[in-house]
Amino acid sequence: MALEALDQPKSPAASPAAGSGCASGSCGSSADKLAHLPEHIRAKVHNHPCFSEEAHHHYARMHVAVAPACNIQCHYCNRKYDCSNESRPGVVSELLTPEQAVAKTLAVAAEIPQMTVLGIAGPGDPLANPERTLATFRALSEKAPDIKLCVSTNGLALPALVDEICEHNIDHVTITINCVDPEIGAKIYPWIFWNNRRIKGVKAAKILIEQQQQGLQMLCDRGVLVKVNSVLIPGVNDAHLPEVSRVVKAKGAFLHNVMPLIAEPEHGTFYGLMGQRGPSHDELQTLQDACAGDMAMMRHCRQCRADAVGMLGEDRGAEFSNEKVAAMDIDYAAAMARRAEVHAAIEANRSAQQQQRPDQPSETFVPITALLDGRKQRQPGSTTAAAPAARFAVASTGGGVINQHFGHAREFLVYEAASVDQDVDVRFLGTRKVDLYCAGGDTCGEAEDALADTIRTLAGVTGVLCSKIGIEPWDRLEAAGLVPNGEHAMEPIEDAVAALYRELLAAGRLTAPPAATALSA
């Protein structure tokens, strides 16, 4: 199973991560670092929801499940991927032929005009199925040239296919790299299939790591934008991931996405069955902050399915089954024109939001704390702020604004606000998934339990921002020590977070740090 995404500009030397040997924390401000980004790279990530935290509020993506086979075993993966109810990488409802994938992509791009990106991420490894993967890309680059193409891979077959990836105009590549030490790798990857043989243990991990690193280097040398995904596995690679971050940054990776291990017995994975635990919100955030000193970090990943469709927080895949797509009558040229119109409107909207905040950089396309922190010279987790930091959960369906009813939220975006030099610094920490509290109808008997779960999930959060909230959940949140707020509906998220933070600060409600340092997103 591969996890996610890609890009392809030129000039690796000009890329921000091209590794001058200078850690981001030590060579000028983050803003300076971003200024070095070539314009064509800015353009590549500006509307890619998986490469840009800001873009993911506005744009949609989809994965097509054309790549079933895999050439390695990861202990967090179960090759029995056929499932419609689970949401995690490597799971799909139906496999597609390249022809079906092209039809589905064009249908989705017509129905969801916010779509900018088509990725192939499994359910196996896309590069272990090169014919199917490349045939899909080839057809789409002809029929929907405005759609960015992405591929995710475990990296084993990458060096052999780098040239073809470049030929097919693939914009972004994501490599899942969990380690650079074969001894650690042997605890994650029990075997690989290599040169027509199964190879096990440390020897297998060594080959995989070599191929990953070589592939990463080759892509960066050709100017392809590379994101590195790492699965945080407590007790296995947690202490090792800052080293991974350093190494991949030095090779030229653009962005590092540290994701929490998903391991439940019912998934049937080795880790799930053996009782390996996943990280807490705290452990994840601490590690992301530790790696952030070395490179841009992604914190908005939703670890989506290999057939996900829509905005990152949603999955509309069920609307686009093979059967339904076959019945659709679509004017492709009109759909592409409409996409262009919708994208222009989104950009106008983004510009308008930006103009309301003239103190901020016009381009916040890198989803990193370093960016926001650098603006105010504040380090992640810094306690030099005059007032304590506080965390806020936000209900949003996208657009970068607070626009979702509390009871309809399936996830909350978590932000941290802190007072710095008379100003309020707001940074994005991550997302927390919750069960739907208000499903309506006959599920209401279970609402109370779901609400209790939601409140538990929001541990460490001070305020909850949503467009509306019912009286009963309002009371329950207050009783749990949370501050519900529905007064900032349709306002830009960061402005609303800052406003609520100021309000609570002025009211003296933030004086006692709520065990803040121990909390996480």
Added chain:
Amino acid sequence: MAYRIIDSCVNCWACEPLCPSDAIRPADPPQVTHFSIDARACTECEGDHAAAQCASICPVEGAILDAAGEAVNPPGSLTGIPPERLAQAMTEIRAR
């Protein structure tokens, strides 16, 4: 002389493109629920590869049997943890 895929197959497709004899058939639900090997076509990869390709990439222990009916990948062979060590390994992993 042929290998056989049994019903613990999870239909992951890994074996199908590797077979030098084109002997592997995908599932065809609802009648055929898992992949199968055409016994007349299977050569156990003799003359093509040192090891049978399907059994060298299959991720499921016990899902492929050799001509004698023995699992080519017996329990513990793919996880790297022999059955007698399973309990101990689980204790170690749970302590992480």
